[in-house]
Amino acid sequence: MALSWQYEAPDEAETTAGKLSSAELIEALKAAGDPTRLRLLMLCRRCELSVSELTWIIGQSQPRVSRHLKVLCDAGLLNRYAEGTWVMYRLALQGGVAPLGRLIDELLDVEEGETSEILERLEEVRNRRRAVAQSYFSRNAEHWSEMTRLQVSEREVETALHAILGWGRLGDMLDLGTGTGRLLAILAGRAETAIGVDINSEMLGVARQAIDRPDFEHVQVRQADIRRLPYGKASFDLITAHQVLHYLDDPDVVVREAARVLRPGGRLVIADLLPHDMEQLKTEQAHRRLGFSDEEIESWFETAGLETGESVKLSGRPLPVGIWSAVKPGNQGKQGQ
Known part of the structure; x- marks a missing residue:
């Protein structure tokens, strides 16, 4: 019996909170209408990232990146979660403007010079995470084996x-x-x-x-x-x-x-x-x-x-x-x- 399945995206009606007014849509588009915020949306669709990770990937100061993140969260395009002393960000999956964030990412040319470099830095962050996870497994290998x-x-x-x-x-x-x-x-x-x-x-x-x-x-x-x-x-x-x-x-x-x-x-x-x-x-x-x-x-x-x-x-x-x-x-x- 095979234990694998193909993920099927949920229907639009199940992932949105209904239609947006023209004013709400304009505000969401304004929030996304900045080069840095476009890249933040792209990154946060691919995985959850902390402020410090996003700061390193984007190559801007933490206060500046935090301001951009606040704009995107206020617009409903990103979700913000506390994790101990860390704060993690992820593209919103639900809410009226959630489909907009996904659409923006799909339209963005990831082969563009600076965008491509940013995705390379994202992969470096993922590689660091893998190393940390492997270290944890190694320290607890005896427990898992037992x-x-x-x-x-x-x-x-x-x-x-x-x-x-x-x-x-x-x-x-x-x-x-x-x-x-x-x-x-x-x-x-x-x-x-x-x-x-x-x-x-x-x-x-x-x-x-x-x-x-x-x-x-x-x-x-x-x-x-x-x-x-x-x-x-x-x-x-x-x-x-x-x-x-x-x-x-x-x-x-x-x-x-x-x-x-x-x-x-x-x-x-x-x-x-x-x-x-x-x-x-x-x-x-x-x-x-x-x-x-x-x-x-x-x-x-x-x-x-x-x-x-x-x-x-x-x-x-x-x-x-x-x-x-x-x-x-x-x-x-x-x-x-």
Whole structure:
């Protein structure tokens, strides 16, 4: 069974907030009508970038670049996100003027002398990020190898997840504790938008490499506490939590928070360890819980107002894995459409 999909761009009606007035369109065009801001739009469509990275790529002072970024954010062409002490920028995916930013980038001649040089500097930034991500992997190689040896193979877990999710569209997706971004990258091809959140800034750097692909402009990662998500009620159609709850003292809080931001008809899917007796993992790998039973997970679903769905058990060596799903009562969102 092939585990790859071609990303299909969402319909215009799903990515915009409706028609713009002539005044709104003129203001957006004014915001974009500057050589530096045109290049900032081009760069921020290709990946998320910090102010310092954009300053280096553009070759202008940070105050000047920050002013240009503010104009673009105020116009709704860019989104701005705090990540610890960093501020990241990305081309807006939603909102009335979002299609304008994409159109501008598509019309811009990337072979033009200065524009081509800027894209070369962008590639240098990406190469630095890859080196940092590889360094993190190298420092934690022993941990990754040990957990791979103990658990069910990633391929088995992913195949079981696909069986539960089916093969239709997934709507707007949120991956909790996204880690390396592997699950985000695997499922994002069927999502309208996909966001991975993690509290660890180094892990976010690794995840950004996993989604650094031309067909993943609808995929983003954000720094956030999964117990207090920075999203409003009913924001997502699918929420996943893959091997993250056993690191928490209060995983039930995460389930309730996921239910809050889940749309009616949306699904929560948890993949985590089943009960085991390897107590050394608490001291060696910072596990807080030695797995979860069906009864425990299902009680959290019920408390959060979710209806328990399909579940799967996978035998591990020696750590078994469970996959549990739940649905928020109400009309179905974008999934499967």
